[in-house]
Amino acid sequence: MTTLIDMPTRLLGVSVAYGLALAVLLSPVVVLLYRRRVSAWMNRPAAGQPPRAPEPVVEPVAESPHLASLPLTWRALSLGAAATPAPSAAGVQRRRVLRRILLGWCVGGLANAALMTALLLQAFPEHASANLAWTGGLTFSLPVLANALFLSDFRVRTRVGLFLAGAVGLYLLLGLRGDLAVSLFQGFVLLPVGLLLLLSLRFWRGVAPLVMPIALAAGWLAVAAVELARQAFGAGPEQVWPWRLGGLLLGGWLGVALLRWVQAGYERRRLSDQEIFFDAWWLLYVLVQTVILVLMRRDAFFYLALLGWPLGIALRRGLWALMPLPAPAGGPRHLLLLRVFDDSGRAHRLLEQLEQHWRSLGSVRMIAGRDLALRNLSPADLAAFVSGRLKQRFVGDRSGQSLGQRLQALSDTPDPDGRYRLEHFWCHADAWQPVMRALAAQSQVVLMDLRGFTPQRQGCLIELQHLARTAAHRRVVLLAQDEAQQQALRQLFGAQESTDSPWALVALDAAGADQGQRLFDLLAEPLPAAGPAVPAQGHLRG
Numbered sequence: 001m002t003t004l005i006d007m008p009t010r011l012l013g014v015s016v017a018y019g020l021a022l023a024v025l026l027s028p029v030v031v032l033l034y035r036r037r038v039s040a041w042m043n044r045p046a047a048g049q050p051p052r053a054p055e056p057v058v059e060p061v062a063e064s065p066h067l068a069s070l071p072l073t074w075r076a077l078s079l080g081a082a083a084t085p086a087p088s089a090a091g092v093q094r095r096r097v098l099r100r101i102l103l104g105w106c107v108g109g110l111a112n113a114a115l116m117t118a119l120l121l122q123a124f125p126e127h128a129s130a131n132l133a134w135t136g137g138l139t140f141s142l143p144v145l146a147n148a149l150f151l152s153d154f155r156v157r158t159r160v161g162l163f164l165a166g167a168v169g170l171y172l173l174l175g176l177r178g179d180l181a182v183s184l185f186q187g188f189v190l191l192p193v194g195l196l197l198l199l200s201l202r203f204w205r206g207v208a209p210l211v212m213p214i215a216l217a218a219g220w221l222a223v224a225a226v227e228l229a230r231q232a233f234g235a236g237p238e239q240v241w242p243w244r245l246g247g248l249l250l251g252g253w254l255g256v257a258l259l260r261w262v263q264a265g266y267e268r269r270r271l272s273d274q275e276i277f278f279d280a281w282w283l284l285y286v287l288v289q290t291v292i293l294v295l296m297r298r299d300a301f302f303y304l305a306l307l308g309w310p311l312g313i314a315l316r317r318g319l320w321a322l323m324p325l326p327a328p329a330g331g332p333r334h335l336l337l338l339r340v341f342d343d344s345g346r347a348h349r350l351l352e353q354l355e356q357h358w359r360s361l362g363s364v365r366m367i368a369g370r371d372l373a374l375r376n377l378s379p380a381d382l383a384a385f386v387s388g389r390l391k392q393r394f395v396g397d398r399s400g401q402s403l404g405q406r407l408q409a410l411s412d413t414p415d416p417d418g419r420y421r422l423e424h425f426w427c428h429a430d431a432w433q434p435v436m437r438a439l440a441a442q443s444q445v446v447l448m449d450l451r452g453f454t455p456q457r458q459g460c461l462i463e464l465q466h467l468a469r470t471a472a473h474r475r476v477v478l479l480a481q482d483e484a485q486q487q488a489l490r491q492l493f494g495a496q497e498s499t500d501s502p503w504a505l506v507a508l509d510a511a512g513a514d515q516g517q518r519l520f521d522l523l524a525e526p527l528p529a530a531g532p533a534v535p536a537q538g539h540l541r542g
Contacts, residue, residue: 008300008303009291009294009295010223010227011220011223011224011227012287012290012291013291013295014219014223015216015219015220015222015223015224016216016219016284016287016288016291017219018219018220018222018223019212019215019216019217019218019219019220020195020215020216020219020284021219022211022215022218022219023208023211023212023215023216024198024204024208026211026215027203027204027207027208027211028203028204028207030207030211030382030385031203031207031373031374031377033385034373034377034381034382034385034390035370035373037385037390038368038370038373038390038426039370041390041391041394041426041428042369042370042426042427042428042429043429044428044429045428045429045430045431073495073496073497073498073501073503074478074495074497074498074501074503074504074505075497075498075499075501075503075504075505076486076490076497076504076505076507077504077505077506077507077522078483078486078506078507078509088521088524088525088526089328089329090328090329090361090520090521090524091520091521091524093326093328093329093360093361094357094360094361094520096325096326096360097325097360097417097418097419098151098152098153098360100320100323100325100417100418101151101274101417101418101419102148102151102152103319103323104316104317104319104320104323104417105144105147105148105151105278105316106144106147106148107315107316107319108311108312108313108315108316109141109143109144109147109148109282109312110141110144111308111311111312111315112140112144112282112286112308112309112311112312113137113140113141113144114137115304115305115307115308115311116136116140116188116289116293116305116308117133117136117137117140119293119302119304119305120132120136120184120293121133121136122301122302123293123296123297123299123302135184136184138170138173139170139184139185139188139189140188142166142167142170142189142193143188143189143192143193143196143285145162145163145166146163146192146193146196147196147278147282149162149163150196150200151274153356153357153517163193167189167193170185170189171185187288187289187292188289188292191288192281192284192285192288192289195281195284195285195288196281199277199280199281202348202374203374205277205374206374206375206376206377207374207377207382208280209276209277209279209280209281210259210262210276210377210379210382211382212280212283212284213255213258213259213262214251214252214255214256214258214259214386215255216255217251217252217254217255217258218247218248218249218251218252218255219251220251221247221248221250221251221254222244222245222247222248222251223247224247225243225244225246225247225250226240226243226244226247228243229243256383256386256387259379259382259383259386260383262276262379263378263379263380263383266378266379266380267379267380269411269413269415269416270416271415271416272415272416272417272419273378273415273422274415274417274419275415275416275417276379279309279313282309282312283309286305286306286308286309287306289305289308290302290303290305290306293305317416320416320417320418325414325418328360328361328362331412332361332362332363332412332414332420333361333362333444333445333524334362334363334364334365334420334442334443334444334445335354335358335362335363335364335365335443335444335445335446335447335523336365336366336439336440336443336445336446336447337350337351337354337364337365337366337447337448337449338366338367338436338446338447338448338449338460338463339366339371339448339449340449340450340451340452340453340457340460341369341370341371341459342371342452343370343371344451344452346449346451346452347371347372347449348371348372348374348375350449350479351364351372351375351422352375353515353516353519353520354447354516355375355422356516357516357517357519357520358520358523358524359419359420359421359422360418360419360420361420361524362420362444362445363410363420363421363422363423364420364421364422364423365410365423365424365425365439365442365443366422366423366424366425366439367424367425367427367432367435367436367439368424368425368426368427372424375422376422376424378424380393381393393426394426394427394428394431395425395426395427395428395431395435403431403434403435403438406425407438407442410423410442425439432459433462436462436463436466437466437470440466440467440470440471441470444474444475445474445475445476445477445523446467446471446474446475446476446477447476447477447479447519447523448460448463448464448467448476448477448478448479449479450478450479450480450485450489451479451480451481451485451508452481453485453489455492464493472502472503473502473527474502474527475502475503475523475525475527476502476503476504477503477504477506477519477522477523478503478504478505478506479506479508480505480506480507480508481507481508481509482507482508482509483507483509485507486505486506486507489505490505502527504522506519506522
């Protein structure tokens, strides 16, 4: 009986450790190679003619993209000095979506905590008591708290403080209950929370959950092949390397097939990017807690702990099905994000804030770039990269989709968690302008990050010129680093100020820790009552 238990436990435990190590080590390598590859394709012209937008396009941009006289007015604001607005329909929708997400994940996590507590009582009948039930329940619930705080919109310091307070309080409480309680804390709290923190770091968050199926499959088959060689053929340490390599390659191939299955679910909107991240982490947690529990009692009965993962998913999805969300007032509002392409990290932080706040109202759309490659890596992108078909992901490439096909694939339907998609378009050097014009025509709100802008940034000048011609009566927010840059941009563009203009030039320097919330309020602010379609008196000048 011991052998029957040891074999699958060793296979599971060693393969999970092996797969996790592969995912942790491979993810930064994949990111670097991926960014290098997309940068090379971005700098090349498209094969054939550049794509054309299906909608009527305004007059072509002048060859020399100077900001000629264009009718435009704007408001100059400091985001830190902006008054807190009254509760709006957009804010109500965002809180409704967040509550639904949190409730779904908490119910699924607490179901796993209840299952593990029941198995803990079964594992230690000699200690079975109300005290052990409370100990197990609190221990297995703390990762649920970590998940909920990670998803919440509290400030980072508040979230960290709340979790540390809960963890320290639980550890002190468990310390009074003996060595078993402390061991439970170390194995079932510190380890999963450490994995969550690791996977949430910049180089792992967008990549590790997608690399995980490949790494786990490769790790499991590599370990299984070595065990088969030892048990069936009596292979020694020097003879198992071909078996390990063969298992690794076969497992990698199966892992890519799993990744394609995830990709299919994502493209059919059966999965969200948030679910992929947290389900990958929760799967690791369930695998680790199962191995620990089986090793503690050496009884195959405790493989029942594996049910915690599908049980949590089923309850979460069932709860979401019982809590349908109304559409945002006025329908989804899609936001176009334009920016200065650089590697400063500003765009990455801005996109995180938009993901947290805006995606309850509509999608965030953008032209992809290497500066946001860590957040733009979708299952389809990674599958195309590992299979050597990344070029097909570029709009206008002969082997890929046309601009019209990509635009038709956009949807107003949110993901199962109620959030809208982050939609990115990879473009060749000579194909980005038609994509920008088409996205601008389909977006209700435009956010343009001008931090790092100089007059030599020809792409930003082309985008501003197009927006001034076509979006004068839509919500357009231009971001400046501070009031000094704001003043410099005002002098450069010479736009006339108006308190009721839908355009705003915003200085971010004094926004503080709630910058994301203030920016969301500004972007979601209702437009002033529409007057006659007469060009505003003002101009941009170059």
